[in-house]
Amino acid sequence: MHNVYQFMAISQLAERFPADSWWAKFYKDFSEDDLVAYYEGDLTLPSLDLDWGMPFPQQDKTILIFINGHLTVDNLYNLETDGAIGLMVMGNLMAKNIAVGGQEIYVHGNLTVENILCGSYNHGEAIVNGNLQAATFVQDDEYRINVNGQRSLQCIVNIWHGDGIFQELPIRIQDILIDEVFLDEDEDEDEVGFSFASLVQIFKEGRSALTHFTSVPQRTIASSVYFTHHSINAENILKLTTCILMTPDKPSFDLTEQDVYFMIQRAHTNADGDKRNDSVYMKTSQYHYFIWLNEDQSVSLLRKTLEEEAEWWDITESSQAHLVDIHDHWLMLLTCINVAELYLHTIEIQYVRQIFQQSAIQELEEDHDGFWDGSKCYSFRQAYLDEDGDRIHARIEIQTPDEAYYFYTLENQSYVSRYYQPPHYYGLQELSYLNTRQWEASEQYFERFKQFMSQNFKV
Known part of the structure; x- marks a missing residue:
């Protein structure tokens, strides 16, 4: 040679x-x-x-x-x-x-x-x-x-x-x-x-050292499907307005998936004394949609274009062929909420609060200090008020072997919020509800975190 x-x-x-x-x-x-x-x-x-x-x-x-x-x-x-x-x-x-x-x-x-x-x-x-x-x-x-x-x-x-x-x-x-x-x-x-x-x-010897492994088995979470059908009806609207994302302290929540913006609002009386019905608002690349629940439990649908002076049109009685777009986005919204209901119940707020009460956590000298288990780093940020008086919420950070980050934040009353930061990138991102692999990863990493805390701090 x-x-x-x-x-x-x-x-x-x-x-x-x-x-x-x-x-x-x-x-x-x-x-x-x-x-x-x-x-x-x-x-x-x-x-x-x-x-x-x-x-x-x-x-x-x-x-x-x-x-x-x-x-x-x-x-x-x-x-x-x-x-x-x-x-x-x-x-x-x-x-x-x-x-x-x-x-x-x-x-x-x-x-x-x-x-x-x-x-x-x-x-x-x-x-x-x-x-x-x-x-x-x-x-x-x-x-x-x-x-x-x-x-x-x-x-x-x-x-x-x-x-x-x-x-x-x-x-x-x-x-x-x-x-x-x-x-x-x-x-x-x-x-x-x-x-x-x-x-x-x-x-x-010219041989391969890899097994025939092809995928990580995902856990089976014991939970029934939140939405059992996809109809735009009173039952599903009420389920949207009472799902886990609708926290007691706010009358609405919003999310964005695939460049479609959704805002779900439950019935309430606003600060001006005006009564608001249960409703769903969508903004797509072409239209605004507004779906609301009437007093008699019937559903109304409105649509308008994105032009500034555009007017709302009632499309409740339109043919199914003309409602394909709104139905596709409605199905995407229900899918997102199904994922939220599946995963957000699994991490208990009380458990995360107990973590921050541990003396080993409170004695960490600086925010983001933490513990290393050999391949993952567990860091912690205590809640505090910033220089403008805004409350910065407590969170747990898990750095993975590929230098991605998963964040678990105490920022509302109903569930532990989760965020993601890709490898070699700076800035938190919301987990896409359509990316179940990331949700599964956030779940499995937190399970390993719980095992680590149990073995080392008896949590």
Whole structure:
């Protein structure tokens, strides 16, 4: 294999090293005996072993492989993670499996890994100037991956804590990796007995270390469906105005899904003494809709265009063909409330209040301080009044292995509000009621939080 490369003193390539690479920043004094294996053009290999002396036994001074093009390789690996041959690819790097550590892997373009990307120990780092896409990222200790472009990691697992995330949902590492990569015994009961050497050996043999796992089983929540039919009638309007989102302190609630705005209002007398009926307002990309319940329990429908001077038209008696749009949005609204009724009852407000009464929580020195369980961080913010006198509500924050956040906030009387912040993004978002995967993830992460609190603080 070594005959395809041109061997030269590494000092001859020093000016071509990207400025953000280890080689440009830290390695200045090269011996003339330190060699780089240089390849001009695109290269395809069945495997590449980066352990010292392994790929180039006749050139044991090789400390870097420099590919001036794209590299396609089935399996890229090295066993020794205290130090190994560096790899610099000036194009894209495409691999089926990667298990490395102890050196810099620099990819000027995109890094695409079909199966497993595993970085071991804290002596190595991967720098990807473009995008990173991998089916499974196996985190081993403190290996670093810096990506300038976008990350797309379908599954992330933390081998020391034994869990991870698969398509936003928590997952056990044993469900992802085959038994062969786990040790029979482990001295630390809190850690998974993982063998990096076994993983490398599997790649050397050209085999896969992934199980046939395809999805995380979702829990079955014991709850009846809130809306049993989709009719626009008095029964469903009354259910909307008495659902969990309608808190006792306010006569209405609103939500937005797929750019459609909904406001649901229960019957009440406003501050001016005017009586308001139970009603539903919708604003779509084309129309305003207004649905309200009359005193005799009949339902009226109005519609108007978005023009400023537009007038309301009674569409109660319109044909079903002309009501398709309003029925589609009505069905979406009922679906959202079904999800809210399914999930928002499961976390008790009293339990969250008890959490904030724990001495261990109250003694945290600063807001957002918390606890680390090996793969997730649990932080807390006590309620307080800000400089304008506005009340900032208490909340629990859970940082997941992929650096997303789930928030659980005490801001109303009926339920614990939930929010989400995507990985590598700043700013809270409301959970979409149509994204049941995120709701399920928020549920499962909170269950793990409760287990952690029970084991460590007897909550």
